[in-house]
Amino acid sequence: IFFLDRCSSIIRMYNLTHVSEFHLMGFSDDPDLQLVLFGLFLPMYLITVLGNLLLILAVSSDPHLHTPMYFFLSNLSLADICLTSTTVPKMIVDILTHNRVISYVGCLTQMSLFMGFACMDDMLLTVMAYDRFVAICHPLHYAVTVSAHRCALLLLASVFLSLHTEIANFFCDPSQLLNLSCSDPLLNSVVTYIVGVMFGFFPLLGIFFSYYKIVSSVLKIPSSEGRYKAFSTCSSHLSAVCLFYGTGIGVYFGSDVSYSSITGMEASLMYTVVTPMLNPFIYSLRNRDISRTLKRILSWRA
Numbered sequence: 001i002f003f004l005d006r007c008s009s010i011i012r013m014y015n016l017t018h019v020s021e022f023h024l025m026g027f028s029d030d031p032d033l034q035l036v037l038f039g040l041f042l043p044m045y046l047i048t049v050l051g052n053l054l055l056i057l058a059v060s061s062d063p064h065l066h067t068p069m070y071f072f073l074s075n076l077s078l079a080d081i082c083l084t085s086t087t088v089p090k091m092i093v094d095i096l097t098h099n100r101v102i103s104y105v106g107c108l109t110q111m112s113l114f115m116g117f118a119c120m121d122d123m124l125l126t127v128m129a130y131d132r133f134v135a136i137c138h139p140l141h142y143a144v145t146v147s148a149h150r151c152a153l154l155l156l157a158s159v160f161l162s163l164h165t166e167i168a169n170f171f172c173d174p175s176q177l178l179n180l181s182c183s184d185p186l187l188n189s190v191v192t193y194i195v196g197v198m199f200g201f202f203p204l205l206g207i208f209f210s211y212y213k214i215v216s217s218v219l220k221i222p223s224s225e226g227r228y229k230a231f232s233t234c235s236s237h238l239s240a241v242c243l244f245y246g247t248g249i250g251v252y253f254g255s256d257v258s259y260s261s262i263t264g265m266e267a268s269l270m271y272t273v274v275t276p277m278l279n280p281f282i283y284s285l286r287n288r289d290i291s292r293t294l295k296r297i298l299s300w301r302a
Helices: 002-013 033-059 068-085 088-097 105-135 139-145 148-165 173-178 186-216 224-254 261-285 289-299
Strands: 021-024 101-103
Touching: 033 068, 033 088, 033 261, 033 289, 068 088, 068 105, 088 224, 101 105, 101 186, 105 139, 105 148, 105 186, 105 224, 173 224, 186 224, 224 261, 261 289
Parallel strands: none
Antiparallel strands: 021 101
16 A cells, blocks of 8 residues: 555646556456456356365354364354455456456555465464364363363454555465565655565464474374374375465465466466365365364255
């Protein structure tokens, strides 16, 4: 917002046209592909929303799942729904109406919401790594260390930290929007990397530290069955972390020289649509408690 406001003031200073809207590039201008794109993205969005809602319902309806791990998981599902909903509905409407214009205010609003929910995803994945670290490395102190009161504080901290012309993408991607600002490009790069370090490097460093301790503790378990059970509790979380961070790093820390519009959109699609859609399957298919609860819910509904 600071950069765009500065840009607007410079434009008014030189008596130029005020920026009132942006044009999103989209995936294709081919009219024959529009129905294909619509048929692809609408089911993906519905699967994302319904899958994550089912996960939230499973956790809330089963008293056995009222534990810190599933508490954070249900909030991650909620953040995934909100993250996807900030971008995909607008994209689907654009495909149907053949209109890729977004207003200045609408673009800033979308960017702010996207950044907020993406950072919330980031923080929750870090908190979940801490939860696994305490559960495996300090199991006797787990109930005290990760109490209900502390879970609520960690969630509030995650939420609090999250509030902090043509765009080559299908939504108002901050990395592309900064390229249009009238401020010093070096300053834009510095701000981008500072935000990346705060909400990318430090949380990822915390996750690495947690899993370093987890691996060290698990390797000390004498039985192979015990080691397998300990590692299996972390596999779903590790899969979600790799999906989220792998695509995010590819977008925001890729070289400007090798960056292309299509590549950027494909990577953005991964962490804004594909990752939130896959998370419910990752956690439900690899978790017996959730799978059992979902089967009971679905059979009761039937």
